[in-house]
Amino acid sequence: MAVRFITILKLVFLLCFTSGLFAQSKAQEVVDKSIKVHGGKKYSKKDFQFDFRKRTYSYHNDGTLYEYRRHYTKDGNEIQDVLNNEGFIRSIDGIIQSLDDKQIRAGSNGVNSVIYFAMLPHFLNDKAVYKEYLGKTVIKNQEYHKVKVHFDEVNGGDDHDDIFVYWFNVKNYKLDYLAYSYEVNGGGVRFREAYNSRKVGGVIFQDYINYKGDKNIDVQEMDRLFLEGKLKELSRIELENVKLIR
Numbered sequence: 001m002a003v004r005f006i007t008i009l010k011l012v013f014l015l016c017f018t019s020g021l022f023a024q025s026k027a028q029e030v031v032d033k034s035i036k037v038h039g040g041k042k043y044s045k046k047d048f049q050f051d052f053r054k055r056t057y058s059y060h061n062d063g064t065l066y067e068y069r070r071h072y073t074k075d076g077n078e079i080q081d082v083l084n085n086e087g088f089i090r091s092i093d094g095i096i097q098s099l100d101d102k103q104i105r106a107g108s109n110g111v112n113s114v115i116y117f118a119m120l121p122h123f124l125n126d127k128a129v130y131k132e133y134l135g136k137t138v139i140k141n142q143e144y145h146k147v148k149v150h151f152d153e154v155n156g157g158d159d160h161d162d163i164f165v166y167w168f169n170v171k172n173y174k175l176d177y178l179a180y181s182y183e184v185n186g187g188g189v190r191f192r193e194a195y196n197s198r199k200v201g202g203v204i205f206q207d208y209i210n211y212k213g214d215k216n217i218d219v220q221e222m223d224r225l226f227l228e229g230k231l232k233e234l235s236r237i238e239l240e241n242v243k244l245i246r
Helices: 002-038 101-118 219-227
Strands: 048-052 055-061 066-074 077-084 087-092 129-139 142-151 163-169 175-182 188-200 203-213 232-237 240-244
Touching: 002 129, 002 142, 002 163, 002 203, 048 101, 055 101, 066 101, 077 101, 087 101, 129 163, 129 219, 142 175, 163 219, 175 219, 188 219, 188 240, 203 219
Parallel strands: none
Antiparallel strands: 048 055, 048 240, 055 066, 066 077, 077 087, 129 142, 142 163, 163 175, 175 188, 188 203, 203 232
16 A cells, blocks of 8 residues: 555656646747747847837847946936946946945846846846746637746846746747736736837837736736736836847
8 A cells, every 4th residue: 555655656746747847848949939039149149229218228248248228318417327247337427426235236127127128038048037838828819828937046136036927929939928026116916918019130129018917916817817807007118219239
């Protein structure tokens, strides 16, 4: 009897292990295909610039060295933020500022988050990313691969507790929807619907309708709530004047 019980436990463990491996490998396959469709190697060979909410951002990331810039005017002063491998620097009217840790963290996160969303799905193969395949689902008569993402605590940055879910079109592997839960500032959940998809320099850029749900909602249920009309439009994420600069 004891031998049979141990054998059953081994079978259960094997099934769970095999299922986990499939979920990881299938998610990786879907993400790889989506990155290729959205721009592939062009992400590391070309630099881009765009405007977002009256601020100008630029992107350079060759896979080893990266530099993200944000330029804007506030109270008549020209402000430039630079985030790269060396850290974060802010200059006002050409003069480099002395910043405390809180200001550095806020500035870094502000620049990085805008670049992250603008260049999706490129960053989904970062070393801090863990991917899990959740199966297929249907949104507006289109079938989607549903992939969950969370982050390693060591390499995932200040927002490593955030959980993302992505919906990739089964036919063309484009990223049409995404949702995420976050813990900062009291926490919450968001759902984004892509529109105005266009290609610049061989890379797809998209705008998003940003929806809000109750912060206690499971982020994996956001597609269902979206279809049921239970999410409230919060804002529009619109990238303007997108151009290739190198």
